[in-house]
Amino acid sequence: xxxxxxxxxxxxxxxxxxxxxxxxxxxxxxxxxxxxxxxxxxxxxxxxxxxxxxxxxxxxxxxxxxxxxxxxxxxxxxxxxxxxxxxxxxxxxxxxxxxxxxxxxxxxxxxxxxxxxxxxxxxxxxxxxxxxxxxxxxxxxxxxxxxxxxxxxxxxxxxxxxxxxxxxxxxxxxxxxxxxxxxxxxxxxxxxxxxxxxxxxxxxxxxxxxxxxxxxxxxxxxxxxxxxxxxxxxxxxxxxxxxxxxxxxxxxxxxxxxxxxxxxxxxxxxxxxxxxxxxxxxxxxxxxxxxxxxxxxxxxxxxxxxxxxxxxxxxxxxxxxxxxxxxxxxxxxxxxxxxxxxxxxxxxxxxxxxxxxxxxxxxxxxxxxxxxxxxxxxxxxxxxxxxxxxxxxxxxxxxxxxxxxxxxxxxxxxxxxxxxxxxxxxxxxxxxxxxxxxxxxxxxxxxxxxxxxxxxxxxxxxxxx
Ligand SMILES: NC(=O)CC[C@H](N)C(=O)O
Numbered sequence: 298x299x300x301x302x303x304x305x306x307x308x309x310x311x312x313x314x315x316x317x318x319x320x321x322x323x324x325x326x327x328x329x330x331x332x333x334x335x336x337x338x339x340x341x342x343x344x345x346x347x348x349x350x351x352x353x354x355x356x357x358x359x360x361x362x363x364x365x366x367x368x369x370x371x372x373x374x375x376x377x378x379x380x381x382x383x384x385x386x387x388x389x390x391x392x393x394x395x396x397x398x399x400x401x402x403x404x405x406x407x408x409x410x411x412x413x414x415x416x417x418x419x420x421x422x423x424x425x426x427x428x429x430x431x432x433x434x435x436x437x438x439x440x441x442x443x444x445x446x447x448x449x450x451x452x453x454x455x456x457x458x459x460x461x462x463x464x465x466x467x468x469x470x471x472x473x474x475x476x477x478x479x480x481x482x483x484x485x486x487x488x489x490x491x492x493x494x495x496x497x498x499x500x501x502x503x504x505x506x507x508x509x510x511x512x513x514x515x516x517x518x519x520x521x522x523x524x525x526x527x528x529x530x531x532x533x534x535x536x537x538x539x540x541x542x543x544x545x546x547x548x549x550x551x552x553x554x555x556x557x558x559x560x561x562x563x564x565x566x567x568x569x570x571x572x573x574x575x576x577x578x579x580x581x582x583x584x585x586x587x588x589x590x591x592x593x594x595x596x597x598x599x600x601x602x603x604x605x606x607x608x609x610x611x612x613x614x615x616x617x618x619x620x621x622x623x624x625x626x627x628x629x630x631x632x633x634x635x636x637x638x639x640x641x642x643x644x645x646x647x648x649x650x651x652x653x654x655x656x657x658x659x660x661x662x663x664x665x666x667x668x669x670x671x672x673x674x675x676x677x678x679x680x681x682x683x684x685x686x687x688x689x690x691x692x693x694x695x696x697x698x699x700x701x702x703x704x705x706x707x708x709x710x711x712x713x714x715x716x717x718x719x720x721x722x723x724x725x726x727x728x729x730x731x732x733x734x735x736x737x738x739x740x741x742x743x744x745x746x747x748x749x750x751x752x753x754x755x756x757x758x759x760x761x762x
Contacts, residue, residue: 302425304360304415307392311357320395324353327400329408334361334391336412337532338368339430339734340616341664345391350408357395360412362388368414368430389428390415397529402499403540411529413437429729432666437525439670439725443677449581450574451673454521454567455531457661459538460513460555461489463547468512475511482509492541493517500537502530511559521567524673528665531564553615553660554622561623561631562661566668568654570599570676583652590639590648594683600637600646601686602679603656603672604702607635607645609719610675611705612712612738613667614658618745621708623660627695632657635702636690643694645705646686658705667726667734674725709742 311317324332334356335345344367348356368389393410401407413434416423427434444450468476468485476482483490486509494504494517507517519534521527535551542549554561571578579585582596592600603610615621623631630642637646642657649655659668678684706712713735716722723731 302415302418303427304390304392304418304425307413307415308358308360311392311395316395317354317357320357320398321353324350324398324408327408328405329400330406331408332356333401333407333409334363334393334412335409336363336368336391336414336431336433337664337666339432339664339667339730339737341532341535341662343532343536344368345412347407357393360390360392360415362417363391363412363414364388368428388417390417399500402496403544429727430733432664432670432730433528435726435730436528436666436670439673440525443673447677447680449570449572450578451524451669451676452521452569452571453524453527453669454518455527455564455659455665456516456518456567457531457534457551457564458510458514458516458560458562459661460550460552460562461486461515461542461547462513462550463542463545466513466547468509470512477510478508483507485509486515488545489541489547490515490517492544493537496537496541497534500533502534513555514560514562521569524669528669531663531665551661553617553620553662554626557622557626560629561626563623563631563657564659564661564663564665566656566659566672567649568599568656568672568676569652570595580652582654587651590651592648595680596652596654597686598679598683599676600654600679601684602675602677602682603646603654604635604637604686605684606671606675606678606719606722607658608703608706608712608715609722610668610671610716611658612709612716612734613671613722614656614663615660615709615712616664616667616738617660617662618709618741620660620662621712624705624707630657631660632694633705633707634690634694635705636694637686638690638694641690641692641694644690648689670725671722674721678721709738709745713738713742 329350331347332350333345333347335343338344346361391412391414393412397411399409414428414431416426416428418424466485468482470476490507497504503520505518505520510516538549551562569580569582572581573579582593584593624633627633632645636644638644639648641647645658647655706715717735
């Protein structure tokens with residue numbers, strides 16, 4: 298008995314003769330000699346292989362093998378066991394998506410494809426199925442199912458902030474003052490932002506604006522797009538920044554909260570929902586006839602869905618132990634309560650423009666394939682059940698709590714428990730993925746709990762006179 302698998306379908310699409318001929322000609326013309334076949338692991342790490350470009354046709358038709366440890370964030374847990382690994386040399390099949398071909402601007406002899414990963418054909422029970430822990434292919438499936446059910450597409454614009462440190466990047470900050478938005482601060486970052494913007498543009502980003510925020514913190518933005526494309530760009534953007542850091546001999550950190558008392562590195566997701574395609578597409582969150590800040594009914598329900606599942610999504614939006622320090626340090630424009638507001642930067646969801654919801658939970662260490670998949674499910678739940686988000690928060694959320702929604706979980710452990718308990722958010726992912734995520738992140742939390750910090754040494758050491 299032979300059945301067509303998802304892997305077969307992907308292979309068939311890639312083997313379209315005319316498209317193959319076009320692409321191989323393009324790659325030849327570009328002068329690329331080496332090709333990265335890459336994807337991301339569950340924690341957002343870019344993984345993959347390099348193959349000489351002369352094997353391009355074969356790789357497009359059959360993919361490349363990727364060892365299972367690459368996709369399962371192999372790490373040693375606190376008992377010394379390997380998580381998600383195993384002793385057998387199981388290989389998955391990484392199939393490139395032809396439309397993602399790009400030439401690396403920092404070395405034009407290298408090209409890259411982004412892939413989706415499948416169980417290998419020879420495993421009878423699962424052979425040819427999408428790999429359950431492949432977040433990139435999961436987002437595409439979740440998004441396609443959402444479109445099928447609602448006729449809508451999620452568009453998203455992400456704003457990753459990050460901290461640059463190293464020789465030549467220090468900015469002197471006078472006590473009580475801030476370097477935010479100073480062009481003199483931006484000047485210090487000139488070698489950084491110029492390279493990042495040039496590389497990003499060469500990789501097809503429509504870069505729109507950038508600014509200097511807190512010490513060492515740079516935010517460079519690009520135009521929003523379909524959520525799948527934006528998630529790919531967030532991952533590529535972090536790759537670009539790491540490359541620029543290597544070239545300049547400095548450090549590029551997406552750590553969510555590098556220091557207390559200054560702003561953390563957020564990665565706000567600006568969301569809109571579109572019906573139709575091309576020039577006829579309309580954003581259903583706003584009524585084009587109304588100029589003052591408002592939401593349509595669908596928009597209100599989308600906010601209701603996001604807020605109802607904010608706690609359940611938190612472990613994906615703030616995926617590290619350090620993420621939670623960003624929410625604790627109230628007053629630094631990261632959310633700390635589950636609420637929404639009209640152009641209110643202290644809320645979980647800010648209506649940042651008519652028709653645009655800014656979800657402020659995600660930080661710069663987010664895996665954008667997980668965050669967008671979760672947001673799609675939360676929004677769908679909001680639309681399906683006409684969830685009312687209540688009135689917008691007026692004034693700062695840092696003082697006093699409006700009581701409609703539960704508080705945000707404020708440690709990774711609490712967030713993991715909320716994720717495990719939220720069947721809508723958890724159900725966005727194959728169970729195997731949800732379980733691996735809980736296992737990996739639970740282990741990260743446990744290792745942190747066992748770590749003795751400087752704060753404890755200072756707090757509990759008896760310094761006798
Ligand atoms: N400009 C801003 O809104 C700052 C956001 C803030 N850095 C955060 O952690 O989310």
